Amino acid sequence: MGFDLNFGWSGSIACVQLGATKSEGGTRRISYRIGGEKTLPFLEKIQGSSSPLITLEICDNPQYWSPIVTNYCGDMVHNSGEWAHAAETVYGADMVRLYLTSTRKRDFSDIASVGTTIETVLSGTGLPLIIEGSNEPKIDSEVFLKCGEAGQGERMLLGTAEAGRYRSIAAAAMAYDHSVIAQSPIDVNLAKQLNILLKEIGVSRDHIIIDPYTGSLGYGFEYSYSAMERIRFSALKGDADLAMPIICSAIDSLTVKEVRESEPAILDDIAVQWEFTTGLAAAIAGAEIICVRHPRTIPLLRKAFGSLTPGKIAGGEG
Amino acid sequence: MALKALDIYKLLPRKNCKECGDPTCLTFAMKLAGGKADISLCPYLDEEAKSVLGATTRPPIRLVKLGIGEHSFAVGEEFVLYRHEKTFYHPPGIMFRVPDTMPPYEISGVTARVRDEFFTRVGADLRFNGIAIENASGSAEIFARAVGTVEKIADLPLVLVTADPAALSAALALCGTYRPLIHAATPENRTEFCALAKQHDCPLVVKGKTIDELAQLTRDCTSDGVQDLILDLFPASLRDFMIRSTTIRQLAITRAAPDLGYPVLLDASLMELPDAAITLGITKYASVIISAPLSPASAKAALTLRQNIYTDPQKPIQMNPGLYRIGNPGKDAPVLMTVNFSLTFFTLQGYLESTRLPCFMLIVDTEGLSVLTAVAAGKLSETLVNDSIKKFALEDEVSHRILIIPGYASPLSGRIEDLTGWKVLVGPRDAAEIGEFLHEEWKK
Ligand code: B12
Ligand code: SF4
Numbered sequence: 231m232g233f234d235l236n237f238g239w240s241g242s243i244a245c246v247q248l249g250a251t252k253s254e255g256g257t258r259r260i261s262y263r264i265g266g267e268k269t270l271p272f273l274e275k276i277q278g279s280s281s282p283l284i285t286l287e288i289c290d291n292p293q294y295w296s297p298i299v300t301n302y303c304g305d306m307v308h309n310s311g312e313w314a315h316a317a318e319t320v321y322g323a324d325m326v327r328l329y330l331t332s333t334r335k336r337d338f339s340d341i342a343s344v345g346t347t348i349e350t351v352l353s354g355t356g357l358p359l360i361i362e363g364s365n366e367p368k369i370d371s372e373v374f375l376k377c378g379e380a381g382q383g384e385r386m387l388l389g390t391a392e393a394g395r396y397r398s399i400a401a402a403a404m405a406y407d408h409s410v411i412a413q414s415p416i417d418v419n420l421a422k423q424l425n426i427l428l429k430e431i432g433v434s435r436d437h438i439i440i441d442p443y444t445g446s447l448g449y450g451f452e453y454s455y456s457a458m459e460r461i462r463f464s465a466l467k468g469d470a471d472l473a474m475p476i477i478c479s480a481i482d483s484l485t486v487k488e489v490r491e492s493e494p495a496i497l498d499d500i501a502v503q504w505e506f507t508t509g510l511a512a513a514i515a516g517a518e519i520i521c522v523r524h525p526r527t528i529p530l531l532r533k534a535f536g537s538l539t540p541g542k543i544a545g546g547e548g
Numbered sequence: 549m550a551l552k553a554l555d556i557y558k559l560l561p562r563k564n565c566k567e568c569g570d571p572t573c574l575t576f577a578m579k580l581a582g583g584k585a586d587i588s589l590c591p592y593l594d595e596e597a598k599s600v601l602g603a604t605t606r607p608p609i610r611l612v613k614l615g616i617g618e619h620s621f622a623v624g625e626e627f628v629l630y631r632h633e634k635t636f637y638h639p640p641g642i643m644f645r646v647p648d649t650m651p652p653y654e655i656s657g658v659t660a661r662v663r664d665e666f667f668t669r670v671g672a673d674l675r676f677n678g679i680a681i682e683n684a685s686g687s688a689e690i691f692a693r694a695v696g697t698v699e700k701i702a703d704l705p706l707v708l709v710t711a712d713p714a715a716l717s718a719a720l721a722l723c724g725t726y727r728p729l730i731h732a733a734t735p736e737n738r739t740e741f742c743a744l745a746k747q748h749d750c751p752l753v754v755k756g757k758t759i760d761e762l763a764q765l766t767r768d769c770t771s772d773g774v775q776d777l778i779l780d781l782f783p784a785s786l787r788d789f790m791i792r793s794t795t796i797r798q799l800a801i802t803r804a805a806p807d808l809g810y811p812v813l814l815d816a817s818l819m820e821l822p823d824a825a826i827t828l829g830i831t832k833y834a835s836v837i838i839s840a841p842l843s844p845a846s847a848k849a850a851l852t853l854r855q856n857i858y859t860d861p862q863k864p865i866q867m868n869p870g871l872y873r874i875g876n877p878g879k880d881a882p883v884l885m886t887v888n889f890s891l892t893f894f895t896l897q898g899y900l901e902s903t904r905l906p907c908f909m910l911i912v913d914t915e916g917l918s919v920l921t922a923v924a925a926g927k928l929s930e931t932l933v934n935d936s937i938k939k940f941a942l943e944d945e946v947s948h949r950i951l952i953i954p955g956y957a958s959p960l961s962g963r964i965e966d967l968t969g970w971k972v973l974v975g976p977r978d979a980a981e982i983g984e985f986l987h988e989e990w991k992k
Contacts, residue, residue: 233759233805235795272790415924447849448669449891452856455831456632463630487895488669488848490980499845503823507849510827511857514790534824537786 235273239466242268243473244435246409248283248325249358250385258384259356262324264518265436265475269466271516272538281539282513284531285360285521286323287479288313290347291331296484298501299523310347311354318355321525322532326351327360327389327479333373334365341372348380360387360411360519363399371398378406387411387439393424400433411477413441416453418460418472425471438474439519446480447508448488454478455515462516478517480508484524502526510534553581559600561592608801609809612751612776614641614678614729614836615705621677623778623835624811629797635860638811640834641677642826642850643707644841645817647684648694655681655697658841663702667851670865670891674851680731680815680838681719683710692718699723707731707753707838713740724748729836731755731813732780733769742772751776753813759792763807778836780813786821786828789814797833811835826850830857864916865890871940872897875906879947882907882990884975884982885933886954887914887922896979903983905990908945912936919956930963937968952990954979 245265250256262283267274292300292307299307306312310328317323328351330344351359359381364373375398377388389411391399396412403410410433414420421440428438442457444450458476465473483489483504492500505527509520513535520531557577568589570576579585580601587593587601611625621641628634644662646655659679666673679698683691691710698706699722706728708719716730725748732755733741745752752774756762762779769777779796783789793812799805814834816825822839823846829837830853842850859865867888874897886896888911900907912932914922922928933951937943949970953961955977965972976985 233763233795233799233808235791235798237798270794272787273794448852448856451853452859453861455857456630456861459630460632487898487980488852492845496843496845499843500848503845503849506823507827507853510824511831511853514828514831530823534786534821534827537821537824538790538828540787 235269237269237466239269241466241468241470241473242266243462243465243475244438244470246436246439246475247385248387248409250383254385256384257352257356258358261358261385270462271514275540280518281535282517282531283324283519284509284528284535285325285327285519286317286321286525286528287327287329287481287521287523288317289329289331291334294329294331294334296501296523298484298489298497299525302498302524302526309350311350314351314354314357317525318357321528323357323528325358325360325519326355327362327521329362330364330373330377333363333369338364338366338369341369341376344373344376345380348377352381352384358386359384360389360521362389367395370395371401374399374402375405378402378408381408382406385409389413390441391424391428393420393427396424396428397431400428400431403437404432409437409439411439411441412474413443416443416445416450416457418442418457418464421457421461422464422469422471425474429471435470435474439477440472440474441477441479444478444480444508444512444517446483446486447504447511449482449486451480451508451511454480455511458512458515458517475518476516477519477521478509478512479521480505480512481523483508498524498526502530506530506534513538553578556580556601559593559597560590561594563592565592567591607809608803609797609811610776611638612778612811612835614727614751615703616725616727617703619678619702619704620727621705626797626811626833627801629794629801631857632861635862636858638835639854639858640830640837641705642837642839642854643678643680643705644676645680645682645709645815645838646694646698647682648687648691649684650694652694652697655694656701659698659701659704661841662704665847667848669852669855669894671894672855674855676847676851678705678707680707680709683708683712683715686712686715688712688715688718691715692722695719695722705729707836709838711737713737713744716741716744720744720748720750724750727751729753729778733765735761735765738765738768739772742769742774745769745774745776746772751778753778753780755780755782757782759795759808762796763805766807766810777810778813779808779810780815783814783819786819786824789825789828790832793833813838816840823850827853830854866916867893867911869911869913869936869940871942871945872909872911873906874900874909875904877906877908879945881905881946882952882986883910883942883946883950884908884952885910885912885936885957887912887917887919887928889914889916889918889922892918896982899979899982903986905983905986907986908942910936910940910942910951919954923957923959928957928960930960930967933960933964934968937970 243265249258249261386408560573607625613622709731732753754765800809813836814829815838817840819825914927958974961972
């Protein structure tokens with residue numbers, strides 16, 4: 231009888247390059263091209279279509295990080311280069327996302343240190359990088375320019391642009407050919423608006439990743455799940471201003487009540503389950519970059535994506 | 549294709565006799581159009597109307613009920629592929645699997661766990677739903693004994709997992725009146741299984757490796773007189789489930805393939821990655837999920853995900869605004885203000901209860917938005933706080949005039965003081981710190 235899925239989509243997701251190898255002008259061991267999908271997640275029929283990229287989030291001042299992670303990782307958290315190295319060689323991530331938490335100190339002004347940290351991380355790992363800049367509008371411009379400069383040629387992903395705060399990050403990205411994370415609070419229309427703003431100041435479609443904001447499991451995920459589905463749906467229906475890959479980072483996962491108040495014996499297990507469940511469900515809804523903080527979440531997501539993707543297990547290697 | 553309410557109305561007797569339970573034929577037609585009523589409720593339909601309406605107005609996915617009594621649940625009657633197009637109505641039942649070869653005390657243990665265990669989130673008790681007993685021994689007698697062991701402990705919905713008509717018959721002799729789900733009819737055993745399902749009026753799973761095979765089986769079973777069917781896609785991988793479950797849902801809701809208009813079952817315990825399978829099943833249209841008994845961490849994550857996916861994001865779960873009491877607060881007890889988003893309410897309430905300090909919670913109407921969201925959206929204002937103080941007669945309840953507000957609402961503190969005349973104490977941002985805060989700040 232031949233029952234087949236046919237949605238009649240007309241759009242497709244823009245391709246974004248993350249990382250650059252030597253031949254591409256950078257120093258990364260590997261680079262990825264994500265996007266390009268023409269249907270819902272994991273329904274692509276083509277062999278070797280890419281599976282979501284699993285990203286380990288690290289930081290340069292672990293004072294701001296969950297003790298669950300710092301206890302698990304041990305001393306390496308005091309050395310971003312080592313931590314990034316472990317992300318690749320021990321934990322098996324596809325990418326590393328560095329949060330410059332050092333810039334959150336009151337009256338932070340040591341901009342040069344930002345460049346040094348990024349260089350350390352670049353030499354610690356051959357994986358493509360996401361750099362999460364300052365949290366403070368006053369120093370944004372300097373911090374982002376420094377990030378851009380330090381990673382010149384590496385096709386990094388810079389975060390995070392928001393509706394009221396996107397100019398300096400966009401300027402840095404354009405000056406040094408990096409891509410930008412565009413974050414809006416769980417709403418398709420706001421996501422679209424921000425993408426249009428970015429487009430108007432010259433950031434091209436293939437340099438934008440949408441962050442629809444992930445409320446973690448039990449704390450807003452019900453909204454984020456639909457926001458991601460709606461973005462993907464609009465993109466496939468042909469709305470080019472929403473047709474960019476989606477990033478998911480449920481940063482509150484390790485601090486929600488269920489995790490924080492669990493018995494010490496299962497603390498790691500429940501933290502990992504919380505990240506895993508959120509990450510997998512987000513990938514099913516349409517996210518293509520899944521960020522986690524607990525290293526043990528990585529192999530679980532890897533296996534699940536493997537079983538959902540035809541042919542290949544690792545991310546869409548370029 | 550689905551008919552519009554007016555087209556349906558034209559086919560109705562237009563007597564407005566109310567026997568269907570609706571005030572007029574037109575309102576009944578509107579319900580039919582939305583798949584919210586059954587044509588059999590109108591006794592005056594002619595044959596032609598019945599045949600036209602029958603195929604198009606029943607819900608695109610049949611409602612199937614498992615079990616009886618307090619723990620019973622219904623699945624199916626879903627209408628959309630994407631939750632945001634409407635909502636998902638019937639959360640999947642998660643059933644713990646026990647092989648009949650398991651020692652009886654262990655079977656009893658798993659059963660008691662499903663009966664007793666719950667996990668409270670946002671005011672709801674989240675539970676697992678039943679037991680799937682598997683005829684691993686191959687013996688009818690042992691199977692029936694295991695069913696008996698489960699029955700002795702609790703009246704939970706059951707799934708009887710066997711391919712053998714003799715084993716099924718022995719089990720149904722014990723529990724057939726409680727609407728267990730029979731798993732599963734295949735082309736080999738269909739005739740016997742349908743006869744047993746009909747005899748005991750039980751729902752029946754059909755199992756097939758391809759969508760065509762499933763469609764053929766449901767046609768055969770319905771012509772054998774069994775209507776309450778569930779589909780087991782018997783997937784080889786997560787990807788396989790993803791593709792087939794999506795295909796079936798799409799064909800069913802568009803009524804392109806009525807033979808597939810039944811809920812879907814996923815046996816995660818047979819999958820290589822059971823936790824991932826459960827997440828996939830919850831998000832992608834499984835209505836019954838069989839799983840090995842879950843570890844505490846997996847259990848909480850699965851139940852929370854199910855709650856999230858089956859909460860309508862267009863209607864956040866809300867509390868009635870008002871004055872709530874923790875313990876038996878006196879006139880000098882502290883008053884804590886917060887919003888009427890139920891997640892916020894229950895989070896704060898939980899922490900307040902553990903401080904063991906009697907107090908009042910003043911819940912203001914932010915239309916179900918959380919503190920931070922309400923502040924960002926301008927829904928939490930000094931006027932709202934002032935009106936709530938008046939409306940819930942707070943000034944008669946306490947003798948002091950001190951209001952504790954959430955840390956995230958601190959930008960409003962001055963304006964609240966000016967308008968209400970109350971002194972405002974800005975509490976911590978994180979409700980977990982409320983106990984410490986009260987002990988330090990309130991006692992002064
Ligand atoms: C889910 C969510 C939504 C949902 C709505 C959820 C809801 N029912 O409120 C949706 C998608 C609809 C939404 C919409 C918006 N959102 Co929103 N949303 C969230 C998200 C992810 C989670 C909110 C949540 O559920 N929190 C959990 C509850 C329990 O938190 P809570 O109410 O604050 O309670 C805690 C504390 O305040 C404290 N507490 C509570 N009561 C009390 C009382 C006392 C006395 C004390 C001491 C403590 C205390 O205890 C609780 C636990 O610690 C947050 C991000 C985040 N992490 O908070 C963004 C967030 C709050 N949203 C944000 C925004 C901007 C919006 C919008 C304004 C966007 C827009 N322009 O449309 C809209 C506004 C809504 C509207 N116009 O209708 C921003 C706010 C930015 C800011 N800092 O001001 C956030 C922070 C996201 C972000 N980073 O961009 N949102
Ligand atoms: S029972 Fe039939 S005839 Fe009577 S009001 Fe309802 S739809 Fe109309």
